[in-house]
Amino acid sequence: MNRGTSLPARGPRDSELDTLARVAVDSLPSGVLVVRSDGAIAAVNRELESQFRYTRAELIGRPVEMLLPEGLRLPLESHGAESLSSSETTAAGDIRTLVGRRRDGTQFPVEIVLNPIQSEHGLLVLAAVVDITARKEIEQSNNLLIEEQIAFERLVSDLSVQFISLPADRVNDAIRDALRVIGEGLDLDRCNFFRVHPDGRLTDLLGWVRTGFPPAPAPLEGEASNPWFLENMRAGRTICFSSHDEIPNPIDRETFRSYGILSGATIPLSVEGQLLGAVGFNMMRQPRQWDRQTLHRLSVIAAAFGNVLARQRSEESLRNALVEVERLRDQLQAENLYLRREVEDRLGTGNIVGSSSAIRQVLAQVRQVAATDSTVLLLGETGTGKEIIATQLHELSGRRNRSMVRVNCAAIPTTLMESELFGREKGAFTGALSRQVGRFELADHSTIFLDEIGDLPPDVQVKLLRVLEERQIERLGSPRAIRVDTRIVAATHRNLEMRIADGTFREDLFYRLNVFPIQVPPLRERTEDIPLLVWRFVDEFSKVFGKRIEAIPRENMTALQQYAWPGNIRELRNVVERAMIVAKGNKLTISIPTVTTTAPKRSVKLSDVEKEHIRSVLESSGWRIRGSGGAADKLGLRPTTLETRMAKLGITRPKTP
Numbered sequence: 130m131n132r133g134t135s136l137p138a139r140g141p142r143d144s145e146l147d148t149l150a151r152v153a154v155d156s157l158p159s160g161v162l163v164v165r166s167d168g169a170i171a172a173v174n175r176e177l178e179s180q181f182r183y184t185r186a187e188l189i190g191r192p193v194e195m196l197l198p199e200g201l202r203l204p205l206e207s208h209g210a211e212s213l214s215s216s217e218t219t220a221a222g223d224i225r226t227l228v229g230r231r232r233d234g235t236q237f238p239v240e241i242v243l244n245p246i247q248s249e250h251g252l253l254v255l256a257a258v259v260d261i262t263a264r265k266e267i268e269q270s271n272n273l274l275i276e277e278q279i280a281f282e283r284l285v286s287d288l289s290v291q292f293i294s295l296p297a298d299r300v301n302d303a304i305r306d307a308l309r310v311i312g313e314g315l316d317l318d319r320c321n322f323f324r325v326h327p328d329g330r331l332t333d334l335l336g337w338v339r340t341g342f343p344p345a346p347a348p349l350e351g352e353a354s355n356p357w358f359l360e361n362m363r364a365g366r367t368i369c370f371s372s373h374d375e376i377p378n379p380i381d382r383e384t385f386r387s388y389g390i391l392s393g394a395t396i397p398l399s400v401e402g403q404l405l406g407a408v409g410f411n412m413m414r415q416p417r418q419w420d421r422q423t424l425h426r427l428s429v430i431a432a433a434f435g436n437v438l439a440r441q442r443s444e445e446s447l448r449n450a451l452v453e454v455e456r457l458r459d460q461l462q463a464e465n466l467y468l469r470r471e472v473e474d475r476l477g478t479g480n481i482v483g484s485s486s487a488i489r490q491v492l493a494q495v496r497q498v499a500a501t502d503s504t505v506l507l508l509g510e511t512g513t514g515k516e517i518i519a520t521q522l523h524e525l526s527g528r529r530n531r532s533m534v535r536v537n538c539a540a541i542p543t544t545l546m547e548s549e550l551f552g553r554e555k556g557a558f559t560g561a562l563s564r565q566v567g568r569f570e571l572a573d574h575s576t577i578f579l580d581e582i583g584d585l586p587p588d589v590q591v592k593l594l595r596v597l598e599e600r601q602i603e604r605l606g607s608p609r610a611i612r613v614d615t616r617i618v619a620a621t622h623r624n625l626e627m628r629i630a631d632g633t634f635r636e637d638l639f640y641r642l643n644v645f646p647i648q649v650p651p652l653r654e655r656t657e658d659i660p661l662l663v664w665r666f667v668d669e670f671s672k673v674f675g676k677r678i679e680a681i682p683r684e685n686m687t688a689l690q691q692y693a694w695p696g697n698i699r700e701l702r703n704v705v706e707r708a709m710i711v712a713k714g715n716k717l718t719i720s721i722p723t724v725t726t727t728a729p730k731r732s733v734k735l736s737d738v739e740k741e742h743i744r745s746v747l748e749s750s751g752w753r754i755r756g757s758g759g760a761a762d763k764l765g766l767r768p769t770t771l772e773t774r775m776a777k778l779g780i781t782r783p784k785t786p
Contacts, residue, residue: 156432160258162241164193166251180239180260182232197227197239226261237262301335304434308337311430312410315423319390319411321345322434325362325397325404342413346388357381358395365404367428368395371418392417394424396431408434481514481521482665483658487650491518498645499525504597506582506642507620509649512699515620516580518649523576528616531575534568539581546589547605554606569602569613576616582642583623583634590635597641617642627738652694652701659690662698666705667717679715692721740778743771752782 154161160177164170170188178185181196188196229239242257308320321336338344357378361368371392376382385393392412397404408431419427481492498505499522507515516535523533541549552567568577579585585593596602597617601610619642628634652659663686667678694700700722708719743764750760754768761768775781 157257158429160239160260162193162196162256162258164254164256166253168193170196171253177258180231180258181229196229197241198230199228229258229260238265240264304335305337307433308335312337312339315410315426317410318342318413319345319409321409321411322406323409324406331362331407339413343389345409345411353380354384355381358384362395362397362407363404365397365399367397367424368393369419369424372416389413391415392419394419394427396428398431398434406434407431481517482661483655484661485655485658487655488658491647491649492521494645494647495522496525498522498647500527502616504616504642504644505618506644506646507618507649508646509620509622510651510697511622512697513622513649513651514698515622515649516578518647519576519578519580519618519620522618523578523616526576526616528575531572533576533578534572535578535580536568537580539584543586546586547592550589551592551602552604554604567602567604569596569615570611572615573613574615576618579617579619581621581623582619583621583625583628585634587633587635590638594635594638594641597638624738626735627742630738630742652697656690659701660686662701663689663705663719666702667709670706670709674709676709676712677715678709678712678717681717681719685719688721689719736778739774740780743774743778744780747780747782 154174155176157174157176160180161172161174162170162177163172170191170193173185173188178188181188183196223243225241225243227239227241228236230236238261240259240261242259244255244257246253246255304322308322311317312320317339319336319338319342321334323331323334325331334345336345357376358368358381370376370385373382373386373391376385390411390413393409395407395409398406398408408427410427481488483489495518505519505522507518509515520533523529536550538546548565548567550568552570553565579593592602596613596615600614601612603610625634625639625643629636629639663681667681670676671678689701696703704719704722708717712718743760746763747754747760750758750763753759754761754771756762759768761771764771766774
């Protein structure tokens, strides 16, 4: 039971495909008429306008009887929705001979090929209309030449209509079938369709060959065997020879002789001025003269194949565009979400404040390295303003037009760290319901700030090392490498050399990060900056709380400068905020914190770090040096070597009371 041809589902590329289809239909040598099930005209092409001498605007929406007054009602009814569900439905491709009426009232015979199409607008009937006035005259005069021309036009018309509505996955099969029909109809021996790449290679061969003859060689031999052929092909010129004597290059002449081709014609296929493919027609039984009419017919056939290439090229471009749009949309959504979080997290921070020699030295280092893409490692105690230094470095760099991406490695759960940094595909793990763009991908052509890098899990350290070495990432759940152009700025308050010694931080990663280290000084080493910082925070909180502060007692400011500030600038800011909350007048008194940390300040000198580490291992082993589980065994040293280092560093076992 034939319910008609169904049009492909409409998608995001329909606009370009509809335009391409209209151009293809308008180029057909026969008229095309689309009629709705109620008998109204839905679409026509230029040839039909010429046949009936109406304009398109005069025909759309009008009853089909104004063109075909007699005999079309029955065919339309036979393709109607009622009969489509019956067993008496006329098959697609049914041919009717009717009488057409032109605008001036004159009548002429037409042949109509009917094809029912089920579309989203309902049932349509696609009719290929051929003016057969000449054929009727031919039938009377028995002129076989014109009869052949009509048959050829019908062939081209059917091929073109078929290609227009064909699903993409059936294009290759349709091309092979079309080549067979052409070869048999024009009494050829071999027909080939192939693509031409920008470098001139001919690939994706599709063909038909008469029984008893070999198929075309694939891939086509290169420049050395076909110089004349390839030169003309790349130039977009039709290549035609009726005998080997017409081939000017002896190399090509011998190549075609070895292929068994006695005569050949190849028509290049260009779309928007670009050579995309070609159709070749060969004779192998006997030579053939390619007269002007035959070459014209072959060119018309080639044009139908050109429409196929144009459609496939358009679809490929649209697919690539949709993939890029989806990628940019995901990135934009992720960036917007990230920036909203950044605004919330960083509200109230400002630029670097201070005039001490310590901070001036840091700023000088920032200016030196900012213009480069070198990796920077910021070292310093917690609360010293390493993130603000990183921001200043980014703002002075050539990447300042894109937002710096910030990651606190200590604040992200270990199980989520990899997907946060490198992204994930949908379904990468249980609960991954959508694709996520990672922070490194967000920071493409920008800067990524990895705060608390010393807390990065060991397995993620390996992947970060690869990013530093290869500048590529892989989303979780995807093997595809994504190249990123990201400048890395890392920061930590931990002693990375000690963490390397205890095996929690990779030594090779440390050396990759430690390209340009900057030591950010603690607040106690830049006490002259404390008044500037205090007044900066006072100004900030005055706007927030609506309070006006005009003075801070001198002795109060001196006490602030004498305090050790174990929490550094962050602690100072919190102290000023508390004072502003309780302030009642325009004079601000800031209380010195009463709770301080009792932990001694650790030295960053390598000898002190080594001494502290060896002492802690000795204490954990009960000061036992030798034997399994002893300090030397844990440290991977010979006992005598450990004893020598203990003596050098002045490490002695404490006396028992």
